Amino acid sequence: MLYFLIVAVLTTLGRQARSVREFVRGLAHTAHPLLVQIIPIRRCNIDCGYCNEYDKVSAPVPADVMLRRIDKLAELGTSVVAFSGGEPMLHPDLDALIRRIRGRGMMAGLITNGYYLVPKRIEQLNEAGLDFLQISIDNVEPDEVSKKSLRLLDKKLEHLRDHAAFDININSVLGGGIKNPEDARTINNRARALGFSTSIGIIHDGSGRLKPLGPVERKVYDEVSAAINGPWQVFKNLYSGITSFQDNLADGKPNEWRCRAGGRYLYICEEGLVHYCSQQRGFPGVPLDTYTVDDIRRAFNTPKSCAPYCTVGCVHRVSTMDFWRSPQDAVAGAQSVVSR
Numbered sequence: 469m470l471y472f473l474i475v476a477v478l479t480t481l482g483r484q485a486r487s488v489r490e491f492v493r494g495l496a497h498t499a500h501p502l503l504v505q506i507i508p509i510r511r512c513n514i515d516c517g518y519c520n521e522y523d524k525v526s527a528p529v530p531a532d533v534m535l536r537r538i539d540k541l542a543e544l545g546t547s548v549v550a551f552s553g554g555e556p557m558l559h560p561d562l563d564a565l566i567r568r569i570r571g572r573g574m575m576a577g578l579i580t581n582g583y584y585l586v587p588k589r590i591e592q593l594n595e596a597g598l599d600f601l602q603i604s605i606d607n608v609e610p611d612e613v614s615k616k617s618l619r620l621l622d623k624k625l626e627h628l629r630d631h632a633a634f635d636i637n638i639n640s641v642l643g644g645g646i647k648n649p650e651d652a653r654t655i656n657n658r659a660r661a662l663g664f665s666t667s668i669g670i671i672h673d674g675s676g677r678l679k680p681l682g683p684v685e686r687k688v689y690d691e692v693s694a695a696i697n698g699p700w701q702v703f704k705n706l707y708s709g710i711t712s713f714q715d716n717l718a719d720g721k722p723n724e725w726r727c728r729a730g731g732r733y734l735y736i737c738e739e740g741l742v743h744y745c746s747q748q749r750g751f752p753g754v755p756l757d758t759y760t761v762d763d764i765r766r767a768f769n770t771p772k773s774c775a776p777y778c779t780v781g782c783v784h785r786v787s788t789m790d791f792w793r794s795p796q797d798a799v800a801g802a803q804s805v806v807s808r
Contacts, residue, residue: 483599483635486575490547494789498731498768499761500545503786505552505579505746506736508534508559514581516606517613518644518671521746522554529738531561535568537740540756542572544764546734548599550577552746554738557584563596570597577601581616585624590631600635601628604669605659608651618655629662636664637708640692642685642718643678644671649685656692660701667708668692669781670717678777680720689718713784722776726796728787730767734759744772745780771796 494502508529512522541549549569556562557580569576578593582603593601605621606614628636638659640652652668659666668689670681681689695701697709716723729735729744730752736742740756743749744767754763768790778784 480633480635483575486599490575494547494732497545498790498793499764501541501547501734501764502732502789503548503550503782504541504546504734504736505550505782506534506537506541507553507738508551508556508562508565510554510738511558512553512555512581513558513583514555514615516616518646521552526554526738528559528561529740531564533740534559534561534565537736537756538565538568538572538574540759541734541736542574544759544761546574548575548577550579550600552579555581555583557589563592566593566596566598570599575599579604582621582624585627587627587631590627594631594633598634600637601632602637602639604639604641605655606641606646606651607648608654611647613646618651618658622658625659625662625664628664637667638664639667639669639708641669641671642681642689646671649682649688652688652692656695660695665704665708666696666701667705667781668696668711668714670714670779678717678720678779681718686718689714707785710785710788714781717777717779723778723784725775725784726787726791726793727772727775727778727783728768728790729772729783730770731764732768732789733783733786744774745778745783747778747780748772748774769797 510523510526515522538549551562551565556578559565566576576598577600578598579602603621604616605618606616608618610617610620625638638655640655642649642652656666656668670689693711696705696711701709713723713725729748730742733745734742735745736756737749742752742754742756742759744751752767
């Protein structure tokens with residue numbers, strides 16, 4: 469037990485040092501991605517009513533193809549590569565892919581529904597070098613909208629507490645057909661009690677549309693946001709605590725911000741195409757193999773018409789790094805479209 473604690477502390481210190489290094493590099497240089505979410509498999513073992521990012525039949529992307537994509541992201545100077553899906557833990561070579569990310573000097577993340585997190589599998593993720601893991605839990609009891617429920621996943625959370633050497637974030641959600649908004653408070657409280665970082669998201673419905681929160685939902689959102697940003701949670705939630713962009717979304721109002729998708733943030737689908745995000749697939753729809761630093765610079769400076777009502781929290785948070793930089797240029801964006 470003492471050995472495990474020593475290893476966990478040293479691992480955490482090393483991860484924090486690498487995070488600081490990438491933060492400083494991101495401040496100094498803009499022509500590289502800070503966060504890439506990449507899809508190793510589109511298939512998922514569950515079907516949530518609001519989700520438009522999964523299917524039931526797709527095969528995993530071959531490991532050699534994924535390794536080449538990871539190497540390309542390293543060449544672009546990427547800081548963090550996170551696997552998403554579908555359910556990425558269905559990929560048979562996930563651990564080898566994590567090792568490749570770490571071996572190329574990048575940080576490795578995993579966004580999962582949590583169903584496959586048994587102690588042995590968590591230990592394997594430790595050995596592979598996983599840096600962080602996120603689970604989004606939608607309700608306390610499963611219903612026809614979502615099976616990502618606290619009752620089904622609570623034992624998995626305890627396994628993570630007892631075995632994981634990587635950072636863990638538990639995200640609760642509001643909107644998008646979630647029936648019991650009070651569940652977000654219960655989930656957030658439970659995650660904090662287990663020692664995890666926490667976040668809350670306002671999600672779109674199955675068609676990708678944003679709906680304003682009702683009075684009860686808004687009250688829960690305000691209370692959970694206050695807890696996430698409380699005095700004892702600030703350090704733990706440095707990243708997930710960036711929530712100000714959601715205040716307007718909660719009321720169905722637009723945000724004025726500079727979306728850096730395609731530059732600081734990339735979404736790589738199973739076909740190896742670069743998209744601005746999961747909700748803007750097809751834009752720009754450029755093969756990762758041919759994506760260059762010039763493409764990153766263009767996308768960094770290109771305003772996106774979808775930005776005012778965007779609910780994609782990771783893009784908002786990553787773009788916060790550059791909120792103080794020069795305004796984006798609509799002319800540059802138009803030129804990049806013409807060039808394609």
